[in-house]
Amino acid sequence: MTSPAAAKPAILSVDDDPGVSRAVVRDLRRRYGADYRILRAESGADALEALREMKLRGQPVAVLIADYRMPGMNGVEFLEQAMDLHPWARRVLLTAYADTNAAIEAINVVDLDHYLLKPWDPPEEKLYPVIDALLEAWRGDEHKPVTETKVVGHRWSARCSEVREFLARNQLPYRWYQVDEPEGARLLTAANATEDQCPVIINSTGDVLIMPTDAQLAEGVGLNTDASSDFYDLIVVGGGPAGLGAAVYGASEGLRTVLVERTATGGQAGQSSRIENYLGFPDGVSGAQLADRARRQAVKFGAELITAREVVALEACGAARVVKFADGGSVAAHSVLIATGVNYRHHPAPGVDEYTGRGVYYGSAMTEASDCAEKDVYIVGGANSAGQAAVFLSRRAATVHILVRGESLESSMSHYLIQQIEQIPNIKVHTRTEVTAADGDDHLERIVLRNNETGAEEKVDAERLFLFIGAAPETDWLDGMVKRDEAGYVLAGPDLMVDGEKPAGWELPRPPQHLETSVPGVFVAGDVRSESAKRVASAVGEGAMAVMLVHRWLAKQ
Missing domain, CATH: 3.50.50.60 (FAD/NAD(P)-binding domain)
Structure with missing residues (x-):
């Protein structure tokens, strides 16, 4: 059931009667085997386990066909749980004539797409037209599978930020999901993990890493962590x-x-x-x-x-x-x-340590750039790395504020960068200025700026503070x-x-x-x-x- 034809979408049939199950799969393979993986399970529990594996691997599921009368977990109960994993899969309930009322009620419970009466012979008249229509509707939806590494976590978690930065800097493609997003919740369910165990990383083969160290993460996503020779x-x-x-x-x-x-x-x-x-x-x-x-x-x-x-x-x-x-x-x-x-020097202002990774970042942290759109961004530092980050972030941010303790940028930044900065209207350079405090709730929300020439302090709203303060x-x-x-x-x-x-x-x-x-x-x-x-x-x-x-x-x- 976890055979590797991952490129093909799956059609999964669940029936506790082996004879019926084989008949369903035989008819489905005859018509759809060239373009779809035809899978079968003989219990709802086995089918859910298969669906979890496919979810973790990013393998698409097109149609679910479940028999209504199954011991332990009936077809409606199975489809209800399957929706949490693969909400875009089309759902079909197999029923006997006596169960049609239950099937009709299930339409409201699991948003059933269709129910089929057993037996359906000949399939050319009673099965294939139904499945054809469901597959056409499924193909028309936006549900492209995500096969790259997936990261599930909290928006303002320092460790989640570190994991994303680690993957980005190692040129490893990944998709980020927050725990409060529907797909993030589905992935946690498939991984048998909870919000308290984030970050949860699911690699391209479906393996789950829960709160990994950098070494475990590197090994899990295929990086080489051991020397081949002594x-x-x-x-x-x-x-x-x-x-x-x-x-x-x-x-x-x-x-x-x-x-x-x-x-x-x-x-x-x-x-x-x-x-x-x-x-x-x-x-x-x-x-x-x-x-x-x-x-x-x-x-x-x-x-x-x-x-x-x-x-x-x-x-x-x-x-x-x-x-x-x-x-x-x-x-x-x-x-x-x-x-x-x-490495960048540690910033001594109160609150900076507390919010590092949660709005305060050492270096450019390019994984955060997309979230700077239409926001005021503050950059501390006057060297080239700070100037390059300012130019880059100015494309999306409302305003980029460069904070330097010196009288100008000329003593520490290349001339070409200074010229660029002068020509970008939403970059503002604040000389003789430094950050003296940072605070907020679960993430950075405010910083305190001090003008070292006048001694005056000002508290400003800020969700992003990037630090480029020299090197050690x-x-x-x-x-x-x-x-x-x-x-x-x-x-x-x-x-x-x-x-x-x-x-x-x-x-x-x-x-x-x-x-x-x-x-x-x-x-x-x-x-x-x-x-x-x-x-x-x-x-x-x-x-x-x-x-x-x-x-x-x-x-x-």
Whole structure:
């Protein structure tokens, strides 16, 4: 009953009499078997289980035919429950002559489309014309099946927001359903889940994930979460532009390369709505498009990508460099590239933590863009990422307010973006301004703005607050292993030399190479490197350069 001809809509017959059941299916297959899956069940319970599976898999059901007199659950009771799963399926009740009154009453209970008297011989006169009409009516309705991943949850749930962002950033198509929508409720019923167990994720094969971790979610939707080998030539930690650049060049040059990413490839750049100053894209390219192309390019050359694995430690074990994961696993290689990039700084205003994921978002959170239509949106930050988000959101929002503490955008934003912003009438820049509080009920509803020049505060209505407030490296996992500067950025090459002296503990006769850290064979590239340029192009270039230095390192091993 769960055979995989998913492309065909189903016609399901339910009858507890095996002889009648086989006769129904025989007649239906003769006429409709080429275009429809003809299924049968011998009890209402079995039929409902089949319908649940089809609901989860996104398989359409065209017609339900149920016998009225069945023990345990009669035909009317079955059709009533089936409506909750497949409301667009046409419903037919099989009755004997003595049960016609019950069938007529059922029209009001389950919105019955037709009832058929048994026996119906010949089917060409009594069965097929009825089913033909029902199928024609069913095909005329809008009930396209949803075969991609489905996410069911609460509108203002922080975890639901994280799940949607995870799927979007990993370029995985999904459909979002709120629990208070009819289809969301039907999916929860099919999954045997409740509103308190959201988010509920149903993948394309119908498997149900209830409140999954990122690792469980990644595995459930088909992402690779485990290394296929114990040892590589190069481990790249971080899937931003620098890491992707290294994966492409490393794999294309024959290195056994594995890239480990905690959330999704692309890093902060992958969340940019449009990058217009990247070489070779005169019309601009979104960060997601750039990251997706780079990821596919790396895979084409043979790089292995691991997602949803958090790196917590780095060790040098003789000639091997070992990367350890939060779940206790590990992977080793001849060399390691640290390309973990940076994260947005935590905003200290009261209420921001409480409403993060429920109206407050770090970064662009493009899954929220469609809900910004005709609303006032507030963006905190004056760098390129904030400007790109403002331009993108201005297409739908009533007004986009950019809040910066400085006197202007000129010290932190590219000139081309400043010019664009000046030409968009619904973007307003508020200088010397910061957010001092956020509040609401189940989601963000208001923020407090302070003018740092006058000291005046103003409370404004706001359902969306996007934070782009500088960057901080998450490099605590390198404590005691790799030298960093006071801000936590990784030191490399010449920056490790003090008065011409090699760093403490460096035992090789040569000094560290340009992108090499204080541990030989461990390199760094991109935004996480101390004094880096903090641009996409430079990060990609450093990733490529690091591979050249890895080759030099391997040649001497």
